[in-house]
Structure formats: structure tokens, C-alpha cells
Amino acid sequence: MTKVTVVGAGMVGSSTAMRIGEQRLCEELALVDVVDGVAEAMALDIGQALPFAGSDTLIAGGTGYGHTAGSDVVVITAGLPRKPGQSRADLLEANGKIIAAVAGEVRDRSPQSVVIVVTNPLDEMTALAQRLTGFPPQRVMGMAGMLDTARFRAFIAWHTKTPPTRVEALTLGSHGDTMVPVPRLSTVNGRPLAEAMPAADIDALVERTRDGGAEIVRLLKRGSAWWAPSAAITEMVRAIVRDERRVLPVSAYCRGELGIDGGVYVGVPARLGRGGVLEIVDVGLSAAELDGLRAAAAEVSQRVADLDGILAGGNGGEVAAPLSAAAAVAPAGRPRDLALESKVRTAARQVLARSGQLDRLEEVVQRAMAQLP
Numbered sequence: 130m131t132k133v134t135v136v137g138a139g140m141v142g143s144s145t146a147m148r149i150g151e152q153r154l155c156e157e158l159a160l161v162d163v164v165d166g167v168a169e170a171m172a173l174d175i176g177q178a179l180p181f182a183g184s185d186t187l188i189a190g191g192t193g194y195g196h197t198a199g200s201d202v203v204v205i206t207a208g209l210p211r212k213p214g215q216s217r218a219d220l221l222e223a224n225g226k227i228i229a230a231v232a233g234e235v236r237d238r239s240p241q242s243v244v245i246v247v248t249n250p251l252d253e254m255t256a257l258a259q260r261l262t263g264f265p266p267q268r269v270m271g272m273a274g275m276l277d278t279a280r281f282r283a284f285i286a287w288h289t290k291t292p293p294t295r296v297e298a299l300t301l302g303s304h305g306d307t308m309v310p311v312p313r314l315s316t317v318n319g320r321p322l323a324e325a326m327p328a329a330d331i332d333a334l335v336e337r338t339r340d341g342g343a344e345i346v347r348l349l350k351r352g353s354a355w356w357a358p359s360a361a362i363t364e365m366v367r368a369i370v371r372d373e374r375r376v377l378p379v380s381a382y383c384r385g386e387l388g389i390d391g392g393v394y395v396g397v398p399a400r401l402g403r404g405g406v407l408e409i410v411d412v413g414l415s416a417a418e419l420d421g422l423r424a425a426a427a428e429v430s431q432r433v434a435d436l437d438g439i440l441a442g443g444n445g446g447e448v449a450a451p452l453s454a455a456a457a458v459a460p461a462g463r464p465r466d467l468a469l470e471s472k473v474r475t476a477a478r479q480v481l482a483r484s485g486q487l488d489r490l491e492e493v494v495q496r497a498m499a500q501l502p
């Protein structure tokens with residue numbers, strides 16, 4: 130039996146619960162909201178709607194966490210959404226306190242769960258949730274890259290008048306100004322994006338993607354998006370509960386993968402399955418794209434460091450730390466060639482996987498890089 134909890138029964142949380150129920154991804158759904166009556170009301174409404182979709186999923190709601198016990202996946206959407214003119218970073222302190230309140234309950238009630246954080250600012254809240262639950266980093270991840278990728282894909286499709294399902298796109302990095310769209314690996318009808326439109330048009334669509342959430346906030350004036358976010362979350366829940374082992378862009382904990390050192394949450398391609406993030410996958414990023422990822426990681430690390438005040442009372446578990454300047458320099462003092470390192474890591478992973486020694490990956494990569502002329 131599979132059980133999923135959604136914390137926060139607002140726009141994103143309730144639409145996510147509805148999608149998960151409709152798609153019959155679990156037998157039991159639990160909703161929680163701090164405002165009395167909200168989660169119960171949403172559970173009643175969704176429970177009355179699900180039979181239309183042929184779903185027998187049971188759903189319950191409440192302000193406490195008793196009914197969430199033993200969940201396999203917990204989706205955290207509790208928090209304030211942005212108001213017009215606010216950045217995601219403006220939400221840091223207010224939502225940090227909310228995550229702190231939620232994380233302890235998740236840890237105590239569902240100690241084996243995989244946690245998907247949605248609350249903004251995304252990478253920082255994900256790092257905070259990991260620290261305060263004390264869960265292994267591979268069981269805590271954030272949803273952002275899936276949504277940014279969906280937006281980029283839609284803008285490309287609308288611009289080229291191509292059905293969106295025939296467009297592939299990819300965005301990585303942080304959710305916000307340090308988003309790293311990867312037009313180089315994006316395609317229209319299977320052909321490279323650069324063949325479908327001039328570079329200036331690609332740049333304009335990248336900009337619109339970066340601003341995609343704020344565009345909706347400005348128009349709506351009473352909150353942020355929920356239809357595409359809930360679709361993206363549901364895709365991640367499916368990959369986990371069905372153990373699909375698909376590679377999706379998610380905020381995952383990096384300690385050396387893709388040349389991102391220091392232990393930090395940032396958007397990278399990751400293989401998702403029942404255990405959470407099974408591995409971070411190198412999709413052949415260029416040196417410039419890897420540089421963009423490292424810049425995003427450095428910003429997240431800085432903001433996580435700013436959260437120290439909020440973290441008072443945390444369990445001191447492993448958490449994203451600021452990247453040091455030294456991390457960008459190879460042992461011999463020469464600048465790191467991240468593109469080369471990425472290729473070395475891919476080759477090493479294949480060899481080590483065959484002999485069941487993937488736990489030696491970082492050691493082997495670092496040794497190989499140190500020996501290169």
C-alpha cells in the first residue's frame with residue numbers, strides 16, 4: 130500500500146492532491162494545513178471528486194499529523210506564495226519558519242518517507258528540510274527544474290507553432306535568477322533548437338522562462354501558479370512511487386557531482402526511484418553550463434548560510450555549506466576543467482557500475498584529474 134501526504138492545502142497542495150488521486154498513484158492520501166478546516170474541506174471535496182476519475186484513493190485532512198503516519202512520500206507546499214514585486218528570496222525567513230515547524234512532524238510521523246519540497250525559495254527550503262528532518266540527502270529533494278523546463282518547453286512550442294509534446298527542453302540551476310536553461314540540449318521535432326529559431330529568439334525565450342513565475346504573479350495579483358507546479362510535482366511523485374528510475378531535473382544534493390562541491394542543493398538531472406534520488410546524471414553539459422550551475426550553487430550556499438538564525442534548534446545534520454573559493458581550484462593550483470571532469474566522471478561511473486563500486490566514484494575521479502597533465 131502506498132501513502133502520500135501533502136502538507137499545505139492551498140492552491141498548489143490541493144491541486145497536487147487532486148492530480149495524485151486522479152492518477153491513482155497511491156491508495157491513501159493525507160492533507161495537512163495549519164488553518165483549521167482547510168485540509169478537511171479540501172479532503173472532502175477531492176474525495177467526492179475522485180470517483181469521477183475511477184479512483185478509489187482514500188483521502189483525509191486535518192491540522193495535526195496523526196493521519197499522515199507511515200507515508201511513503203511527503204510533499205511540502207506549506208508556505209506563503211509571492212506577492213507582485215516580491216522575489217522568491219523575500220520569502221526566506223517567513224517560509225523558513227514554516228518549514229521548521231513541518232519538518233519535525235514529517236521526521237517523527239513518516240521516518241522512511243521521501244520528501245519533495247515545493248515551498249519557495251526552493252533550494253534553500255529543501256536544504257533546510259533535509260537538515261531538520263535529518264533524513265539522508267537522497268531522500269529529500271526540491272521541485273523547480275521540472276516546472277521551469279515545462280515553461281521553457283511551452284514557450285518554445287508556442288513560438289515555433291509546434292505541438293508542445295514534440296518539444297524537448299531542459300533547465301537546471303536554481304529556481305530564480307540563477308536558473309540555467311540548456312537550449313543546446315533542447316529540440317523541436319527532434320532537431321536542435323538552434324535550427325528552429327535565431328539565437329536572439331532563443332535568448333528572449335530563456336528570459337521569459339526565467340521570469341515565468343513572476344509573469345503569472347503579476348497578472349494574477351493574488352498568488353502564484355499552481356496548475357503547472359502541481360503537474361510537475363505529480364510527475365516526480367509518480368517516478369518515486371512507481372520506481373520509474375527516470376531522469377528528471379530536480380533540486381538534489383550535490384557533493385562533487387558535475388563539479389559542484391561543498392554539499393549544496395541545486396537543480397540537476399537526477400534519476401528518481403523508490404529510494405528518492407538514485408543518482409545525479411551527467412547529460413554532457415558544456416563548460417559554460419557547468420559554470421552556470423556552479424554560480425547557482427554558490428548563491429544557494431550563501432542564502433543557506435543566511436538561514437543560520439532560523440536554524441537554531443536544528444539537529445546539526447549534513448546541510449548545504451557555502452562553496453569556498455578553494456573549491457574552484459584543482460589541488461595543483463590550476464583552474465578546474467569542469468567539462469573534462471564531467472567526461473571523466475561519466476566514463477568512471479560506467480566502469481565502476483560494472484564492478485559494483487560506485488561508492489568509489491569521487492575518489493577515482495579526483496585521482497584521475499590529479500594525474501592529468
Ligand SMILES: NC(=O)c1ccc[n+]([C@@H]2O[C@H](COP(=O)([O-])OP(=O)(O)OC[C@H]3O[C@@H](n4cnc5c(N)ncnc54)[C@H](O)[C@@H]3O)[C@@H](O)[C@H]2O)c1
Pocket residue numbers: 136137138139140141142161162163164167206207208209210211224227230231246247248249251272273276304352353354355358
Ligand atoms: N517550487 C515551485 O516551483 C513552486 C511553484 C509554485 C508555488 N511554490 C511555492 O509553494 C508555496 C505554496 O504556494 P500556494 O500557491 O499553494 O500558496 P497558498 O497560500 O495557496 O497555500 C499555502 C498553504 O500553506 C498553508 N500553511 C502555512 N503554514 C503552514 C504550516 N506551518 N503547516 C501547514 N500548512 C501551512 C496555508 O494555510 C495555505 O493554505 C509557496 O511558498 C509558493 O511560493 C513553489
